[in-house]
Amino acid sequence: MTSRPLIAEVFMRWLYPVLLILSFWILMRGHNAPGGGFIAGLLAVSASSAYALVFNSSEALRRLPFGPVRLAGCGVLLSLMSGLPAIVQGLPFLTHPWVTLSLGFIQVPLSTVMLFDLGVYLAVWGAIGGYCLILVQAIEEDA
Amino acid sequence: MGNIARSCNAKTQSKGPQWVASIPGVLFALLLCLLFFSPLPWRFSLPWVPSLAIDFAVYVDGLAAQFLVLITGIGTLVFVYGAGYLSGHPKCTRVFTLLILFMAAMIGAVVSDHLVVLFVFWELTSILSFLLVGFDHERESSRKSAQKAILVTGVGGLFLLAGLILLGQIAGTYSIQLLLERAPRFISDGRLNTALGLIIVGAFTKSAQFPFHFWLPNAMAAPTPVSAYLHSATMVKLGIYLLARLDAAFSDLLFWEYTLVGIGTLTAVFAALQTFYERDLKRILAWSTVATLGTLVMLVGLPGHGAALATSVLFFAHALYKAPLFFVAGNLDHGAGTREIDNLTGMRHYMPWTAAAAMLAALSMAGLPLTFGFVAKDVITYAKAQADVLHLVSYATVFVNGLSVAVAAIAAIHIFWGRDTVPRKAHPHEANASMLMPPLILASLGLLFGLFPTLIDPLLGASARSISPGFDATKVNAAYDIVPVLEATLGTIIFGILVYLRWDWLHALLGRIRHFETVGPEAWYHRGLEALPRLAARQTRLLQHGSLPHYLLAMVAVVTILTIVLLVWVSPVRNWPELKTLTIPVLGASTLIAIGGLATLYVYDHLVLLLVSGLVGYGSAILFLFTGAPDLAFTQFVVETVFVVVVATVLVRLRRLSPEKMNAPKEPLLRPLSLAVAIAFGTTLTVLVLLVSGLPFDSMLTDFYAEQSLPVAHGRNVVNLILVDFRALDTLGEISVLMFALVAALPLLKLMGEKHR
Numbered sequence: 001m002t003s004r005p006l007i008a009e010v011f012m013r014w015l016y017p018v019l020l021i022l023s024f025w026i027l028m029r030g031h032n033a034p035g036g037g038f039i040a041g042l043l044a045v046s047a048s049s050a051y052a053l054v055f056n057s058s059e060a061l062r063r064l065p066f067g068p069v070r071l072a073g074c075g076v077l078l079s080l081m082s083g084l085p086a087i088v089q090g091l092p093f094l095t096h097p098w099v100t101l102s103l104g105f106i107q108v109p110l111s112t113v114m115l116f117d118l119g120v121y122l123a124v125w126g127a128i129g130g131y132c133l134i135l136v137q138a139i140e141e142d143a
Numbered sequence: 144m145g146n147i148a149r150s151c152n153a154k155t156q157s158k159g160p161q162w163v164a165s166i167p168g169v170l171f172a173l174l175l176c177l178l179f180f181s182p183l184p185w186r187f188s189l190p191w192v193p194s195l196a197i198d199f200a201v202y203v204d205g206l207a208a209q210f211l212v213l214i215t216g217i218g219t220l221v222f223v224y225g226a227g228y229l230s231g232h233p234k235c236t237r238v239f240t241l242l243i244l245f246m247a248a249m250i251g252a253v254v255s256d257h258l259v260v261l262f263v264f265w266e267l268t269s270i271l272s273f274l275l276v277g278f279d280h281e282r283e284s285s286r287k288s289a290q291k292a293i294l295v296t297g298v299g300g301l302f303l304l305a306g307l308i309l310l311g312q313i314a315g316t317y318s319i320q321l322l323l324e325r326a327p328r329f330i331s332d333g334r335l336n337t338a339l340g341l342i343i344v345g346a347f348t349k350s351a352q353f354p355f356h357f358w359l360p361n362a363m364a365a366p367t368p369v370s371a372y373l374h375s376a377t378m379v380k381l382g383i384y385l386l387a388r389l390d391a392a393f394s395d396l397l398f399w400e401y402t403l404v405g406i407g408t409l410t411a412v413f414a415a416l417q418t419f420y421e422r423d424l425k426r427i428l429a430w431s432t433v434a435t436l437g438t439l440v441m442l443v444g445l446p447g448h449g450a451a452l453a454t455s456v457l458f459f460a461h462a463l464y465k466a467p468l469f470f471v472a473g474n475l476d477h478g479a480g481t482r483e484i485d486n487l488t489g490m491r492h493y494m495p496w497t498a499a500a501a502m503l504a505a506l507s508m509a510g511l512p513l514t515f516g517f518v519a520k521d522v523i524t525y526a527k528a529q530a531d532v533l534h535l536v537s538y539a540t541v542f543v544n545g546l547s548v549a550v551a552a553i554a555a556i557h558i559f560w561g562r563d564t565v566p567r568k569a570h571p572h573e574a575n576a577s578m579l580m581p582p583l584i585l586a587s588l589g590l591l592f593g594l595f596p597t598l599i600d601p602l603l604g605a606s607a608r609s610i611s612p613g614f615d616a617t618k619v620n621a622a623y624d625i626v627p628v629l630e631a632t633l634g635t636i637i638f639g640i641l642v643y644l645r646w647d648w649l650h651a652l653l654g655r656i657r658h659f660e661t662v663g664p665e666a667w668y669h670r671g672l673e674a675l676p677r678l679a680a681r682q683t684r685l686l687q688h689g690s691l692p693h694y695l696l697a698m699v700a701v702v703t704i705l706t707i708v709l710l711v712w713v714s715p716v717r718n719w720p721e722l723k724t725l726t727i728p729v730l731g732a733s734t735l736i737a738i739g740g741l742a743t744l745y746v747y748d749h750l751v752l753l754l755v756s757g758l759v760g761y762g763s764a765i766l767f768l769f770t771g772a773p774d775l776a777f778t779q780f781v782v783e784t785v786f787v788v789v790v791a792t793v794l795v796r797l798r799r800l801s802p803e804k805m806n807a808p809k810e811p812l813l814r815p816l817s818l819a820v821a822i823a824f825g826t827t828l829t830v831l832v833l834l835v836s837g838l839p840f841d842s843m844l845t846d847f848y849a850e851q852s853l854p855v856a857h858g859r860n861v862v863n864l865i866l867v868d869f870r871a872l873d874t875l876g877e878i879s880v881l882m883f884a885l886v887a888a889l890p891l892l893k894l895m896g897e898k899h900r
Binding site for chain 1: 773774777778781782784785788789792793796797856857858859860862863864866867868871872874875878879881882884885886888889892893895896
């Protein structure tokens with residue numbers, strides 16, 4: 001790349017975290033409204049690939065929380081472990097128990113289903129994002 | 144046994160566990176003890192595949208016990224012999240490993256009381272035989288022989304499987320003992336003959352009956368201990384074992400009787416004639432084995448108790464004289480470097496002990512008085528007298544017996560006596576002790592049991608009782624009606640000696656009229672084997688031409704035709720739905736999709752093509768959004784975006800690397816044809832979708848999720864709840880697949896990256 005798209009780069013620096021936060025919000029709202037781990041993961045992937053488009057794929061890979069394989073692996077492990085509490089309670093694997101945490105004036109419902117969805121999110125981001133970025137990286141001349 | 148391991152390890156440094164070599168001997172000793180102390184039958188059962196009602200059921204009666212004695216007893220001697228024969232051979236360990244496995248498979252086959260389990264072991268013996276015949280796999284003839292063995296017995300195995308399943312269904316049980324008990328109930332079932340016919344084909348391929356006989360002489364490419372064990376004493380008798388096993392129930396069927404007697408006799412005569420063509424001692428023995436197998440099949444088919452006894456006695460006698468003769472052939476090969484009978488005369492000067500073993504075994508094979516072969520001949524004569532056979536069969540037996548006298552004379556007299564006239568390069572030498580003991584022991588046993596048949600009486604009597612349940616006397620030693628037996632024996636012996644004296648003349652005579660090879664079953668086998676690759680090549684050229692447009696055309700055309708057939712003839716749907724008025728967004732989305740689809744036809748640039756096809760994706764997403772599937776729409780948007788971005792990046796780089804234009808297909812007919820097929824496909828699908836949307840919608844599943852999502856899964860987004868809660872295990876599997884796909888793709892991508900640099 002001979003000339004750098006300066007405006008796009010500056011814009012992208014801001015857009016990337018915004019997109020990630022957006023994806024996280026979609027992850028969290030997924031339980032009751034359109035969204036969820038899968039879509040949110042794909043949105044994170046699109047954030048990564050947009051980043052790769054403006055800068056390059058190596059930069060985008062570096063902006064992933066861990067390496068892509070490790071990210072995907074963490075996701076799968078997280079989802080897997082979210083099913084364990086049910087086993088301990090003698091319920092079928094991946095039955096999600098719910099507890100309500102009261103923080104003084106506000107009641108926060110919590111469940112292992114969140115962990116499971118987070119795992120899906122990370123796995124999708126790591127696997128699909130990793131695949132796209134590494135594919136692009138493989139054919140970039142100056143990577 | 145220790146010396147087997149030693150002889151293998153001396154030069155090859157293989158690290159196999161050495162105690163393995165002593166397994167056959169230990170098993171044999173164990174078996175003899177059990178036979179002494181525990182009355183037959185033995186049985187036990189373990190569940191194996193409970194869901195298919197397959198049990199590892201073991202049932203050992205006289206017939207199975209006789210086979211076990213042969214399998215382990217001859218197995219022990221084969222191991223001892225093999226230690227000498229293969230001493231220092233680089234692949235020695237492999238042979239012994241395969242032999243042990245083979246022995247296990249063989250034991251499994253004869254003790255099994257379940258048809259399916261029997262079949263599994265049966266196939267195992269075929270596979271192990273293939274490996275052992277192809278032992279010397281660097282020689283082409285060896286590979287061809289192994290291929291022949293596995294193809295013939297393998298195809299036969301498929302027939303057998305079909306027959307066994309059919310038989311099991313007719314009988315309502317797969318347990319052999321139950322089946323034999325219940326046989327009178329289904330003996331008149333119309334499907335029984337089909338089942339038995341299929342089983343007979345399977346058994347005939349295994350036991351080398353006409354027209355499947357040709358694989359056995361070729362299987363002599365295997366090392367001699369293997370030939371003696373598999374292709375004479377045990378495996379080839381497995382087919383006869385199965386027939387004998389079923390004979391208890393079906394011997395009254397005319398179809399059964401005529402097939403077995405007819406084919407058995409035909410095989411025996413045919414194989415006896417084939418013997419003349421051969422000059423290689425091992426192949427001569429192989430053909431005479433085929434002849435004996437034919438006789439055995441004939442005996443199984445004969446009705447009456449005498450035939451059952453004759454079967455079990457001939458089983459035993461044949462093992463006792465044929466195995467030592469194979470060992471002798473191996474010794475000659477080892478000591479004199481040849482098995483051609485023309486180059487072997489007067490060998491007794493060099494190999495006196497081998498000569499002694501050959502003499503003893505040949506006496507039994509010729510059926511001279513005071514040998515076990517004589518006992519066998521006696522009971523066979525008795526059986527034929529009892530069963531009232533056709534004269535033709537009787538003459539055939541005399542002919543075959545005469546020929547085995549001649550073969551015995553070749554093996555014992557021609558080779559070892561006579562004057563040593565053939566010039567040789569190397570001095571022939573006697574084999575070592577481990578190669579002499581087995582033939583001597585077996586041949587002496589033949590003599591011992593001939594003198595004192597009472598020793599083996601209980602075993603063979605029990606065996607005959609399991610072939611023919613009503614049989615109660617132990618008539619092995621019942622003093623022979625000496626005169627008719629002697630008459631018959633004398634006849635065959637004189638005939639045999641005449642044949643022996645004119646052997647070379649007969650060989651020349653029959654060699655001249657040897658046209659059977661060009662029209663016989665073996666020729667058909669070869670023709671079929673040559674035609675198969677040609678057929679495969681032709682259909683590959685026709686179907687696997689490698690042109691993407693043609694593949695697509697064919698697939699779409701087939702789907703279209705099938706759909707039309709289904710819609711019009713198979714399950715006609717006639718109620719057209721009322722068309723709903725289209726809303727503006729749906730209309731817009733459809734227009735977008737249509738524009739994208741049509742534009743792809745007129746665009747040649749890869750990149751533009753990608754963007755235009757992206758229109759189809761976005762159009763569908765909008766459609767989803769306005770037809771009540773926001774999650775799907777959302778996903779579609781993101782996937783489409785990521786896809787276009789990534790592929791565009793790749794395409795831009797690729798175009799920079801190879802700036803060639805896309806070539807339009809050259810065939811003039813392809814484009815109009817494709818257009819026609821595409822229009823037909825589109826029309827059909829449109830009609831299909833319209834018809835399907837007119838069908839009443841079964842909302843059971845939707846209702847279930849709508850009701851259960853809030854109380855059970857504490858959420859309101861049903862799509863996501865299905866993903867993370869109701870079907871969470873599926874999702875877990877999917878993300879695991881995603882991850883592993885990445886892991887699998889990584890090395891390839893890395894490799895690609897390195898290539899570009």
